[in-house]
Amino acid sequence: METSFALTGKGYVIIAADTTAARSIVKMKVDEDKIKELGTHLLMAYSGEPGDTVQFAEYVERNIRLYQIRNLYPLRPPAAASWIRRSLAQSLRSRNPYSVNLLLGGYDQAENKPNLYWIDYLGSVVEVPFAAHGYGSYFALSLLDRYHDPEAPLEEGLATLKRCLDEVAKRLVVSPSKYMVKVVDKDGVREVEI
Template sequence: MALECLIGIKFDDFVLIATDMSHIQSIMVQKSDDDKIHKLSSHLVMAVAGEAGDTTQFAEYIAKNIQLYKMRNGYELHPSSAVHFTRHTLSTHLRSREPYFVNLLMGGYNPAINKSELYYMDYLAASVPVNYYAFGYGGMFTLSIMDQDYHSNMTREAGYELLKKCIGEVKRRFIINLPKFRVRIISKEGISDMPTIIAEGEAA
């Protein structure tokens, strides 16, 4: 659903993923504490937006299969390999009678080569590695900010401030109220939560 907002930014040593926490159905907000960031492995997350039932079912299916791979082989899939598996699953269902209508960001860190990775994938299973991306109408207001202010060598604090700037712009410019954003960081230490961003700013 384009009313949702997913933001991902890749830096040299880590990836930041932020998602709004609102579960919107038609004209109603049904939840204000929704978690749209799903942990797939110790160094990989997937932020999912789309049809309510599809997002949960698809995320759980991918997460369980990645965990099954680790149990069978004794090691985890690297982020790029997990992306290929996810894309294959999405494209296979696209050609069936039960397609998944989901758009997602996959962010992770590959400890084997000390590299952070971020991928965008749409419901047609088109996948692109990116330095930053924003899904939904919020992307119309935030991509230009990241074009201007993004640097791959930014610190965690600077990256977090860049996210706050983007979310503040969404608050000012977007007619839909998305007051809170959940933020997670993925680095060589693993996955951890950062403080929730409360959108600030008055409408223009």
């Protein structure tokens, strides 16, 4: 029952993910952070099989950090999305593929614009203005399609996200009770309260 949402606005990307760690019908943890900070201006929300998600997220985090150490500058969001896509595609063709869905958001300092990428477990990637993964996407994507404004200020973007979270809580049978929300913009990454 994992859900994650992301949307772009005027100079920012908002990413939200539920904080529940569950297996079958058992809720094991309610404060799991499913949004990995890959750099000062790069975030990744992950969902999927519990072991795969954590292992792949840490693999991505370490390799992007290694790239920055070797080259003295961080990967831009489009390059990070391409590298992640290639890694997922390679694992898909191995004996132990990762079953991970990702939302990658970042602020490109070279072009001064936000980027958001939807990546699935098959290694498909597409740049989008808004995205969702999990059961919550059935309810949130129509709201995001109607209310998303790419030129909206941060407060308006957070209001749109809140509308999505409320709809999921209202309609989904086993809806998550708590979400972690992070914003990335020209100033970097920060957590916000909804």
